[in-house]
Amino acid sequence: MVQEAYETGSAVRARTGATLLARVWRGYFDKDYRHFQVEQTPYSASTDYAAVAQSGNIIYIATPIFRSYARYAYAFYRQLVASAIERLLPNPLVRAEGPSTLQATVTQQGARRIVHLLHYIPERRAPNLDVVEDVIPLFDVKVALRLPQKPARVYLAPQRQKLAF
Numbered sequence: 001m002v003q004e005a006y007e008t009g010s011a012v013r014a015r016t017g018a019t020l021l022a023r024v025w026r027g028y029f030d031k032d033y034r035h036f037q038v039e040q041t042p043y044s045a046s047t048d049y050a051a052v053a054q055s056g057n058i059i060y061i062a063t064p065i066f067r068s069y070a071r072y073a074y075a076f077y078r079q080l081v082a083s084a085i086e087r088l089l090p091n092p093l094v095r096a097e098g099p100s101t102l103q104a105t106v107t108q109q110g111a112r113r114i115v116h117l118l119h120y121i122p123e124r125r126a127p128n129l130d131v132v133e134d135v136i137p138l139f140d141v142k143v144a145l146r147l148p149q150k151p152a153r154v155y156l157a158p159q160r161q162k163l164a165f
Helices: 065-072 075-088
Strands: 019-027 043-055 058-061 094-096 102-109 112-119 123-126 129-131 143-145
Touching: 043 075, 058 075, 065 075, 094 102, 094 112, 112 143
Parallel strands: none
Antiparallel strands: 019 043, 043 058, 094 143, 102 112, 123 129
């Protein structure tokens, strides 16, 4: 998959022994007042520069990925970071399948483990204020929790409604 970076990154090469996960590709022409390369323009050739590289438990992304996501909210940036985390942490404590606005946390009370799912979509309703006004329920969310042994029971709290697991 080819994706465009909207911010200038660093020109780096992966060191010997590192895994090159994505490389930088050369455009057909430089962007300037005479030429503008849009996403549909194919690239001319690959370069020796690394866009993303991994060495052991470190993944390096050559562009300012978090600033880029904050400025442009390009879904690919979020997916790139999620893929990097998945490579570094293939067996996480908790997984919850749901929208990107779903937050899953795990707490413990004695021997009991509690998975808390929170879903809300803040909206910019004022120049400097995000507001949550609407409750949007989720249904049939698949959740996986890494435990040392199979749980005795799983239920929805506070109703104590039994859940299949």
